[in-house]
Amino acid sequence: MSIRISKSKFCAGVQCLKRLYFEVHSPELAEEPSAADQAIIQQGHEVGMLARTLFPRGVEVCERSLDQAIRTTRELVANPEIPAVFEGVFEHGGVLVKVDVLHRRRDGRWRLIEVKSTTDLRDHHLEDIAIQYRVVSRSGLDVASASLAHVNREYIFDGQEIDARRFFRIRNLTLRVQRLQPKLTFQVRSQFTILAMPQSPDIAPGRHCTDPVTCEFFDHCNPPRPNDHIGYLPRLHASAADELRDMGVESIMDIPDEFELTEIQRRATTCVQTGEPWYSPELHELLAALKYPLYFADFETVNRAVPAFAGMRPYDHLPFQWSVHVQRKPGAVPEHYEFLATGSSDPRREFISSLCAALGESGSIVVYSGFESQRLSDLAAWFPEFGDRIAPIQTRLFDLLPVVREHVYHPAFAGSYSIKSVLPALVPEMSYRGMMVANGQDAGLAWESLVRGELGWDERDRIRKALLDYCALDTLALVRLRQKLWQI
Numbered sequence: 001m002s003i004r005i006s007k008s009k010f011c012a013g014v015q016c017l018k019r020l021y022f023e024v025h026s027p028e029l030a031e032e033p034s035a036a037d038q039a040i041i042q043q044g045h046e047v048g049m050l051a052r053t054l055f056p057r058g059v060e061v062c063e064r065s066l067d068q069a070i071r072t073t074r075e076l077v078a079n080p081e082i083p084a085v086f087e088g089v090f091e092h093g094g095v096l097v098k099v100d101v102l103h104r105r106r107d108g109r110w111r112l113i114e115v116k117s118t119t120d121l122r123d124h125h126l127e128d129i130a131i132q133y134r135v136v137s138r139s140g141l142d143v144a145s146a147s148l149a150h151v152n153r154e155y156i157f158d159g160q161e162i163d164a165r166r167f168f169r170i171r172n173l174t175l176r177v178q179r180l181q182p183k184l185t186f187q188v189r190s191q192f193t194i195l196a197m198p199q200s201p202d203i204a205p206g207r208h209c210t211d212p213v214t215c216e217f218f219d220h221c222n223p224p225r226p227n228d229h230i231g232y233l234p235r236l237h238a239s240a241a242d243e244l245r246d247m248g249v250e251s252i253m254d255i256p257d258e259f260e261l262t263e264i265q266r267r268a269t270t271c272v273q274t275g276e277p278w279y280s281p282e283l284h285e286l287l288a289a290l291k292y293p294l295y296f297a298d299f300e301t302v303n304r305a306v307p308a309f310a311g312m313r314p315y316d317h318l319p320f321q322w323s324v325h326v327q328r329k330p331g332a333v334p335e336h337y338e339f340l341a342t343g344s345s346d347p348r349r350e351f352i353s354s355l356c357a358a359l360g361e362s363g364s365i366v367v368y369s370g371f372e373s374q375r376l377s378d379l380a381a382w383f384p385e386f387g388d389r390i391a392p393i394q395t396r397l398f399d400l401l402p403v404v405r406e407h408v409y410h411p412a413f414a415g416s417y418s419i420k421s422v423l424p425a426l427v428p429e430m431s432y433r434g435m436m437v438a439n440g441q442d443a444g445l446a447w448e449s450l451v452r453g454e455l456g457w458d459e460r461d462r463i464r465k466a467l468l469d470y471c472a473l474d475t476l477a478l479v480r481l482r483q484k485l486w487q488i
């Protein structure tokens with residue numbers, strides 16, 4: 001049977017020919033898509049459906065069989081009564097493409113539109129659209145333009161109905177995709193050549209494994225690295241990693257003293273080489289600036305492409321949960337306060353009013369990253385009546401992340417200052433292991449399933465508890481981390 005290349009396989013091949021080869025000949029080596037991957041796919045679907053509302057009376061090609069879908073597309077295109085075709089399928093020269101939208105112009109020519117849930121044009125979108133332009137044009141359609149419809153981050157939802165005209169930005173890329181055509185001829189030819197080979201091409205893993213997307217064969221090509229691998233140096237630039245590899249250096253233990261590294265990287269190198277953690281002499285003084293009562297705060301949010309409530313823009317973070325631990329005086333047992341929205345109505349006002357009450361009027365509020373401050377700014381913009389209460393809270397925030405980044409290193413950080421790496425290294429008795437919700441992404445997905453209202457009571461309770469446990473652990477982790485650093 002002759003091989004056909006779909007648009008997604010072509011794009012996979014542009015990223016890496018070995019990826020294309022595996023997708024066709026060894027798909028069983030791929031990792032299963034995670035729940036987060038599936039959520040992204042679902043979101044792309046939602047955005048795609050919204051884009052269709054821009055073309056009333058458009059008709060979708062639904063056939064599962066590709067050959068039938070091609071025939072139906074041909075019929076729809078030939079019918080002048082049909083103003084737009086969604087998911088039309090075309091084939092030329094063994095390449096198959098499915099086009100999000102084909103819009104019939106008044107002069108009978110066609111606009112080809114690819115819909116993406118990103119907020120801008122990315123380089124790899126060009127090849128994606130160019131291959132569609134090539135196949136559709138060569139199938140005999142008179143394509144007047146090729147465009148990308150992406151999400152407009154500036155759109156503000158009024159709370160009524162999403163205005164698709166303002167939600168999307170449509171960029172005409174015709175000239176750019178036309179200029180890519182000669183290169184495409186070469187790429188398509190080499191992809192068919194590679195696919196006809198008895199074995200996968202010998203391509204070493206590298207930057208292309210995660211750019212423009214993380215390859216589904218990543219784990220297959222990139223076996224786990226030893227703890228002292230140079231990839232575990234904080235923010236090591238790819239060119240510096242290449243330079244080290246060219247010198248035959250794969251282990252941090254072997255990095256020469258004269259090799260140029262940033263101060264933080266050099267510090268991490270020394271820690272790994274000696275096996276000893278490092279704490280700066282200023283650490284104690286910095287932590288002494290904290291004022292009791294000490295609050296330890298963490299927020300959970302979801303950021304979806306299609307905004308859910310008035311005043312929100314695409315991808316704005318919708319806060320749905322907070323946890324606060326309070327230590328009233330040195331040595332006191334921390335008290336815990338929390339909020340979790342469990343209904344489908346707008347959680348923002350209740351979130352901020354309950355948070356303001358929990359945070360009191362004075363005392364430092366310890367957070368880990370600038371995330372909480374940004375969310376407070378969002379809330380102040382949405383609810384100006386809370387502005388006078390939010391501003392003083394923001395002045396009380398104490399971000400522990402830059403303190404750890406500049407003043408602490410432990411060999412077990414493995415190049416990462418995220419709380420999920422720092423906590424087990426410095427407070428090994430605490431861990432997120434085995435938790436049903438173990439990171440912010442899990443929390444967002446769990447919360448969405450909770451408020452969708454499709455779960456039984458037992459499952460709802462289980463998810464509610466998992467969310468509360470996770471967020472509470474995040475702030476208790478901050479309590480213990482501060483304590484540990486203070487003791488040092």
Ligand code: SF4
Nearest residue numbers: 016019209215218221
């Ligand atoms: S993991 Fe990297 S080298 Fe392996 S197939 Fe994917 S992109 Fe290619």
